[in-house]
Amino acid sequence: MTVIDANRMNEIKARYPEYFHRSFRQRFGGLMIAIATLLYGLYAVWFFDLPKLFAEARWERVGIYLSQWVSYDVQPEFRIQDDGSIEVRYPRFSPLGDNPHPDWLVNNPDGSVTVSISGTSRTVTVSKSETIVAAHGVSVPVDVSSGAPKVLGPVPSWMTVYDDNVLANLGFGGDVSISVDRVKIRKRFIGWANFLFDPQSSFFDKPAGEVVSLIVSGPRLEPDQSNLSLAFDDIWNNSEWQHGDVWTKLFQTIVMAFLGTLLGSLAAFPLAFLAARNITPNRLLNQILKRFFDFLRSVDMLIWALFLTRAFGPGPLAGSGAIFLTETGTLGKLYSEGLENIDNKPREGVKSTGAEAVLVHRYGIMPQIVPVIVSQTLYQWESNVRGATIIGAVGAGGIGLKLWEAMRTNANWENVAYMVILILIVVFLFDAASNALRHRLMGTKAP
Structure with missing residues (x-):
C-alpha cells in the first residue's frame, strides 16, 4: 500500500487542478439538469392536465x-x-350486393330468422313476439310484443336497456339493437370486402379459381372486351375502393415531392454560393x-400550401409550389453552410494557377x-414524399386529400388503412432508393 504525503498531494493538486478545484457547475451540473427535467415534467403534467385527460379519454375508441x-x-x-312475417333489409350500399343470401342467416320453419354472429356460440333469433340473444353461455329472451322491448329475466352486463330499445354488445363479432318493430344487427368480418371487384362487377362474388379461369380461357362476359381487360377495368374503377383515383393521387404526391425538391435544389444551389461568406465576400448580400x-x-410548408391554394386553386400545382418554397430555404441554408465549411486549400491551389472563377468552383x-x-x-426528397401527403389534406392535391376525405366520414377506416399502407410502402421504397443512390453517387458501400 502506497502512502502519499502532504507534499506529494499538493504536487498532484497543482498538476491536475481541474480534478481538485472543480467549479460549482462541474460539481452539481448533472444534478441540476436532473432536477430541472423533473420540474419541467411536473409542469407539463399540470399544464396539460394529464390526469384529467387520461381519465376522460375514450380508450375504447382505439x-x-x-x-x-x-x-x-x-x-x-x-x-x-303486422301479419307476423319478418322482412330482411340491407343498406343501399351493402358489401353483399343487391341480392344477398348469406349462409349465416337461416330462415326457420316456424317463420323466425336466426343470425349467426360468431359461429354457434353467439346467435340472434328474431320472431314476431320475441328476440333471443345467445352469447357468453346464456340465452336472453327479449319480449317485443308489447309497447316497449322487455328483457325476460336478469339483464347481463353486456346488454343495456333503454326506453325504446335494447342494445346487446357481442364483442368484436358485432352488436344488436332490438326495438318493438325491428331488430338491427351489425355483423363484423375480418378482411376488406370487395377489394378487387365491387357488386356491380361481372366478377363479383365469384371464387378466385373461377375468376382466373374466366380471364385465361373463359367465354367473354362482354362481347366487345376481353375478360382480362374487363377485370382490369372493374378493379381500376372499383366504386368502393376507388383504386384508380387512389393510385392517381398517389402518383400526384410523388410527382409533387420530386418536382418541388428538384426546383428547390436548382434555385438554392446558385443562391448558396452568394450566401456563403468565404465564396462571396459581400456581407450585406x-x-x-x-x-x-x-x-x-x-x-x-402547410402554410405555403394554404396560401398557394388560395392563389392557384386546389391541386398539385399548389403542392409543388409549397414544397419548392420550403426547399429553397432549407437547401439554401444547408448548401451555404456546407460551402462555408470547406477546406480552402484545394480552392487556393486551383486559383493560384490563374484559373477562372468557374473553374475554381468546379475543381476547388x-x-x-x-x-x-x-x-x-436526397434526404429532403424522401422527406417531402411524407410532407406532400400532409399538405394534400388542405387542398394541395395528392393522396393526402383522399386520405382526409376518408377520415372525415368516420366510417371508411378500412380505406384509410389501405391508403396508409400505400404511403408506408412508397416511403420505404423511396428511402431504400435514396440510400442506394446516395451511396452510389458518393462511391461508398451501402451497409
Missing part, C-alpha cells in the same frame, strides 16, 4: 378504430310486419440571402460540396 382498419361489417335489419432562406423556412469547391448536396437533397 380498439374500435383499429378493428375497423382490418374488418368490415354487414348491417341487416329485420322488420316485423450574405445576410440578405441568409435571412431570405430563414424566411422561406420559417413559414411551414465542387468535389468537397457534392457529398453534402447529394446527401441533403
Whole structure:
C-alpha cells in the first residue's frame, strides 16, 4: 500500500487542478439538469392536465378504430310486419350486393330468422313476439310484443336497456339493437370486402379459381372486351375502393415531392454560393440571402400550401409550389453552410494557377460540396414524399386529400388503412432508393 504525503498531494493538486478545484457547475451540473427535467415534467403534467385527460379519454375508441382498419361489417335489419312475417333489409350500399343470401342467416320453419354472429356460440333469433340473444353461455329472451322491448329475466352486463330499445354488445363479432318493430344487427368480418371487384362487377362474388379461369380461357362476359381487360377495368374503377383515383393521387404526391425538391435544389444551389461568406465576400448580400432562406423556412410548408391554394386553386400545382418554397430555404441554408465549411486549400491551389472563377468552383469547391448536396437533397426528397401527403389534406392535391376525405366520414377506416399502407410502402421504397443512390453517387458501400 502506497502512502502519499502532504507534499506529494499538493504536487498532484497543482498538476491536475481541474480534478481538485472543480467549479460549482462541474460539481452539481448533472444534478441540476436532473432536477430541472423533473420540474419541467411536473409542469407539463399540470399544464396539460394529464390526469384529467387520461381519465376522460375514450380508450375504447382505439380498439374500435383499429378493428375497423382490418374488418368490415354487414348491417341487416329485420322488420316485423303486422301479419307476423319478418322482412330482411340491407343498406343501399351493402358489401353483399343487391341480392344477398348469406349462409349465416337461416330462415326457420316456424317463420323466425336466426343470425349467426360468431359461429354457434353467439346467435340472434328474431320472431314476431320475441328476440333471443345467445352469447357468453346464456340465452336472453327479449319480449317485443308489447309497447316497449322487455328483457325476460336478469339483464347481463353486456346488454343495456333503454326506453325504446335494447342494445346487446357481442364483442368484436358485432352488436344488436332490438326495438318493438325491428331488430338491427351489425355483423363484423375480418378482411376488406370487395377489394378487387365491387357488386356491380361481372366478377363479383365469384371464387378466385373461377375468376382466373374466366380471364385465361373463359367465354367473354362482354362481347366487345376481353375478360382480362374487363377485370382490369372493374378493379381500376372499383366504386368502393376507388383504386384508380387512389393510385392517381398517389402518383400526384410523388410527382409533387420530386418536382418541388428538384426546383428547390436548382434555385438554392446558385443562391448558396452568394450566401456563403468565404465564396462571396459581400456581407450585406450574405445576410440578405441568409435571412431570405430563414424566411422561406420559417413559414411551414402547410402554410405555403394554404396560401398557394388560395392563389392557384386546389391541386398539385399548389403542392409543388409549397414544397419548392420550403426547399429553397432549407437547401439554401444547408448548401451555404456546407460551402462555408470547406477546406480552402484545394480552392487556393486551383486559383493560384490563374484559373477562372468557374473553374475554381468546379475543381476547388465542387468535389468537397457534392457529398453534402447529394446527401441533403436526397434526404429532403424522401422527406417531402411524407410532407406532400400532409399538405394534400388542405387542398394541395395528392393522396393526402383522399386520405382526409376518408377520415372525415368516420366510417371508411378500412380505406384509410389501405391508403396508409400505400404511403408506408412508397416511403420505404423511396428511402431504400435514396440510400442506394446516395451511396452510389458518393462511391461508398451501402451497409
